[in-house]
Amino acid sequence: MTARERARRALAKRLARRPRYRGPSINRVIPNILTMLGLCAGMLAVRYAFENRFDMAAALIVVAAIIDGLDGRIARLLKGTSNFGAEFDSLSDFLSFGVAPALVLYLWSMQSVGHLFFLPCLMYAVALALRLARFNASLLDDPAAPRPAKPLFAVNFFTGVPAPAAAGLVMFPLFAALAFQTWGLTGMAAALRHPVFVAIVLVVVGLLAVSRLPTWSGKRIRLKAQQVLPLMLSVLAYATLLVTEPWAALALGSALYMGVVVASSLAYRRLHREWVASHPQPDAAG
Numbered sequence: 001m002t003a004r005e006r007a008r009r010a011l012a013k014r015l016a017r018r019p020r021y022r023g024p025s026i027n028r029v030i031p032n033i034l035t036m037l038g039l040c041a042g043m044l045a046v047r048y049a050f051e052n053r054f055d056m057a058a059a060l061i062v063v064a065a066i067i068d069g070l071d072g073r074i075a076r077l078l079k080g081t082s083n084f085g086a087e088f089d090s091l092s093d094f095l096s097f098g099v100a101p102a103l104v105l106y107l108w109s110m111q112s113v114g115h116l117f118f119l120p121c122l123m124y125a126v127a128l129a130l131r132l133a134r135f136n137a138s139l140l141d142d143p144a145a146p147r148p149a150k151p152l153f154a155v156n157f158f159t160g161v162p163a164p165a166a167a168g169l170v171m172f173p174l175f176a177a178l179a180f181q182t183w184g185l186t187g188m189a190a191a192l193r194h195p196v197f198v199a200i201v202l203v204v205v206g207l208l209a210v211s212r213l214p215t216w217s218g219k220r221i222r223l224k225a226q227q228v229l230p231l232m233l234s235v236l237a238y239a240t241l242l243v244t245e246p247w248a249a250l251a252l253g254s255a256l257y258m259g260v261v262v263a264s265s266l267a268y269r270r271l272h273r274e275w276v277a278s279h280p281q282p283d284a285a286g
């Protein structure tokens with residue numbers, strides 16, 4: 001036996017005696033750490049709202065939305081998805097996109113006009129909770145159970161407005177008011193801060209979130225070759241606006257997404273009509 005072989009055997013014996021640790025791998029922990037940071041961002045947003053630092057509160061809700069968009073993708077990339085991570089993500093979403101925006105808007109606009117205006121905040125938060133509960137329940141459905149036939153294009157659509165997008169929509173008055181304040185247009189900022197307008201936004205967005213309105217998921221959208229360059233230039237223009245006028249860019253993003261919600265609903269109806277026409281139902285009498 002050569003010296004190299006003896007050294008190799010000795011190393012193998014030492015490795016065999018080394019204790020093996022049981023527990024989750026680092027791949028499963030990293031996405032949960034990101035989810036925890038998103039939850040902390042939502043809590044910090046509420047804290048800054050109590051301190052009347054509404055710009056920081058709005059920025060932290062945006063940070064929570066960015067983290068929420070990353071943690072799931074990183075979990076799938078690292079093959080670190082788990083039931084715990086899915087439940088933790090839903091709880092974090094409820095706090096960051098349901099409770100935090102409602103409290104921030106209440107403290108910003110409606111705190112001084114009476115307790116009745118807290119009702120729209122409750123309605124929005126409950127609507128987000130119901131939407132997340134419906135989504136979690138759909139994940140637990142028995143795949144072997146019979147289901148009504150769905151067209152293939154339905155996988156490209158969410159049911160209702162997703163929680164992060166709902167937070168972006170409901171924060172539109174604050175985003176736009178901060179932009180107008182930056183430009184010195186205090187009258188427009190005060191109009192956007194009116195409690196009635198903010199209450200209407202909270203109720204409408206809450207209904208959109210809990211509704212069955214189809215909205216584009218954006219995960220499987222394919223582009224034509226001639227659409228790539230305009231898209232890249234549009235992203236560049238928006239990134240430039242985001243750097244120079246962040247509040248205006250966020251308000252514009254909220255308004256554009258509202259247009260996307262309307263367009264996706266119309267597109268779903270058109271696709272559904274075409275699918276029904278090409279898949280006639282069998283005659284029940286036959």
